[in-house]
Amino acid sequence: MASLTIRKLDDAVKTYLRLRSAKNHRSVEEEVRVILRELIEGREEPLTPFSAPPAPSTASTPQRTGAVPEASVTLIIGGGIAAYKSLDLIRRLKERRVEVRCVLTKAAQQFVTPLAVSALSHERVYTDLFDPQSEFDAGHIRLARDCDLIVVAPATADLLAKMANGHADDLASAILLATNRKILLAPAMNPLMWNNAATRRNVAQLQRDGVVLIGPNSGEMAEAGEAGVGRMSEAIEIATAAERLLRPPVPKPLAGKRVLITAGPTHEPIDPVRYIANRSSGKQGFAIAAAAQAAGAEVILVSGPVDLGDPPGVTVRHVESARQMLEQVQAALPADIAIFAAAVADWRVANEGEQKLKKTSAGMPPLQLVENPDILATISKLPEKRPPLVIGFAAETEHLIDNAKSKLARKGCDWIVANDVSPATGVMGGDRNTVHLISKNAAKNGEITVDSWPVMTKEQVAIELVAHVAKSVTGKSLESAS
Numbered sequence: 001m002a003s004l005t006i007r008k009l010d011d012a013v014k015t016y017l018r019l020r021s022a023k024n025h026r027s028v029e030e031e032v033r034v035i036l037r038e039l040i041e042g043r044e045e046p047l048t049p050f051s052a053p054p055a056p057s058t059a060s061t062p063q064r065t066g067a068v069p070e071a072s073v074t075l076i077i078g079g080g081i082a083a084y085k086s087l088d089l090i091r092r093l094k095e096r097r098v099e100v101r102c103v104l105t106k107a108a109q110q111f112v113t114p115l116a117v118s119a120l121s122h123e124r125v126y127t128d129l130f131d132p133q134s135e136f137d138a139g140h141i142r143l144a145r146d147c148d149l150i151v152v153a154p155a156t157a158d159l160l161a162k163m164a165n166g167h168a169d170d171l172a173s174a175i176l177l178a179t180n181r182k183i184l185l186a187p188a189m190n191p192l193m194w195n196n197a198a199t200r201r202n203v204a205q206l207q208r209d210g211v212v213l214i215g216p217n218s219g220e221m222a223e224a225g226e227a228g229v230g231r232m233s234e235a236i237e238i239a240t241a242a243e244r245l246l247r248p249p250v251p252k253p254l255a256g257k258r259v260l261i262t263a264g265p266t267h268e269p270i271d272p273v274r275y276i277a278n279r280s281s282g283k284q285g286f287a288i289a290a291a292a293q294a295a296g297a298e299v300i301l302v303s304g305p306v307d308l309g310d311p312p313g314v315t316v317r318h319v320e321s322a323r324q325m326l327e328q329v330q331a332a333l334p335a336d337i338a339i340f341a342a343a344v345a346d347w348r349v350a351n352e353g354e355q356k357l358k359k360t361s362a363g364m365p366p367l368q369l370v371e372n373p374d375i376l377a378t379i380s381k382l383p384e385k386r387p388p389l390v391i392g393f394a395a396e397t398e399h400l401i402d403n404a405k406s407k408l409a410r411k412g413c414d415w416i417v418a419n420d421v422s423p424a425t426g427v428m429g430g431d432r433n434t435v436h437l438i439s440k441n442a443a444k445n446g447e448i449t450v451d452s453w454p455v456m457t458k459e460q461v462a463i464e465l466v467a468h469v470a471k472s473v474t475g476k477s478l479e480s481a482s
């Protein structure tokens with residue numbers, strides 16, 4: 001069997017092997033064995049260190065600086081006089097942390113040069129369907145799919161016609177036919193071309209196909225003395241439309257609402273070093289706080305001792321004991337919604353030691369327990385400042401629904417989120433939860449309904465609960481509100 005001396009390989013191949021083996025934490029020899037095995041099995045790894053197409057000879061590719069791009073756009077520039085505005089569009093998109101890869105039609109190159117486009121986009125520019133450099137790995141498919149959005153600006157009458165009829169005889173039309181990404185078109189043409197029956201038919205077809213259009217605007221044409229609808233939208237308008245498609249606005253149904261949440265266990269001191277606690281991790285309450293904040297609410301989270309970072313954008317008050325928790329809850333009122341997810345200790349030690357209790361021959365020191373304040377009942381029964389929606393949690397290990405229903409009546413709250421915390425469920429401290437939402441329907445004579453949810457992550461439970469709260473308080477759903 002022949003042996004291979006890696007030292008004697010081409011420099012480029014050696015560099016590639018070195019990069020790839022370092023990336024995969026293998027020796028170079030081992031990496032060669034993996035490549036050969038994968039070749040034989042027909043499942044080569046992507047050639048990552050080589051996958052970026054070589055830089056064009058027409059333009060330099062300066063190092064990218066500044067913020068890391070968060071989205072990417074394939075920008076197709078068609079052959080219209082408005083192509084010059086696409087140079088500004090590249091800049092506007094990059095300002096919005098969007099990576100831009102540009103494709104120029106043959107006609108577009110009559111209006112702007114690949115050199116200018118490449119210099120502005122800091123990327124190589126693509127012009128040919130039959131380009132051996134980019135087609136070695138089906139580059140037109142990559143340009144069609146390795147992006148979050150395709151923008152066509154200017155979208156010429158010719159490109160609209162090709163798209164509407166499924167043509168794919170050049171790079172731009174092949175990409176547009178091969179993509180599964182959203183497409184944004186910025187048409188630009190003479191008003192007579194725009195109003196031509198063929199263009200009208202094509203535009204109507206494209207809209208039926210789900211393509212999004214921006215413009216054209218009305219105004220003066222490049223052709224002397226002509227005016228009407230056909231001017232391409234301004235670069236800033238196109239960039240804003242692209243951004244809306246790339247980053248749709250998040251609904252904020254709880255904007256303007258103040259939500260008070262408790263989470264975690266409480267620690268009830270026995271002496272300065274010992275305490276009574278429970279196994280609550282605080283994950284569920286923290287997830288609710290994050291979901292309410294994401295829904296636009298002002299959130300105050302009163303948390304017992306937990307190992308979790310404060311959710312961003314949430315005001316967190318850290319406490320130890322049930323009494324401190326009640327104090328902070330009362331200080332945080334008024335609130336529109338109160339969600340008491342903390343596992344508050346029912347009892348505390350009445351005779352808390354001022355010094356560390358010592359082991360003595362007299363045996364264990366007697367611990368006298370007294371009841372802690374009931375935060376849920378206290379707030380639910382406030383004559384003034386009672387939040388309009390008060391939600392309690394019932395962690396039960398048996399007779400879940402019955403116990404939760406009687407808790408709802410006893411405490412005077414509006415909803416109870418009941419969950420089974422028997423050790424076998426793994427809910428306490430775990431990442432998943434199975435809950436039942438028990439609510440009193442004021443419109444139906446206080447009739448109690450039980451809504452049982454499937455097993456979900458605590459984050460999903462939080463999002464679902466916040467969606468129910470938003471619907472109940474504002475009538476807005478998380479999907480539709482803005």
Ligand SMILES: Cc1cc2nc3c(=O)[nH]c(=O)nc-3n(C[C@H](O)[C@H](O)[C@H](O)COP(=O)(O)O)c2cc1C
Pocket residue numbers: 077078079080081082105106107108154155156157158159188189190193
């Ligand atoms: C000076 C000049 C300006 C043009 N401007 C436009 C235009 O604004 N919109 C358009 O649809 N076609 C315009 N055309 C015609 C297109 O360039 C032509 O239809 C071309 O085939 C379009 O190719 P493409 O769609 O592959 O880019 C113009 C042609 C010339 C010569």
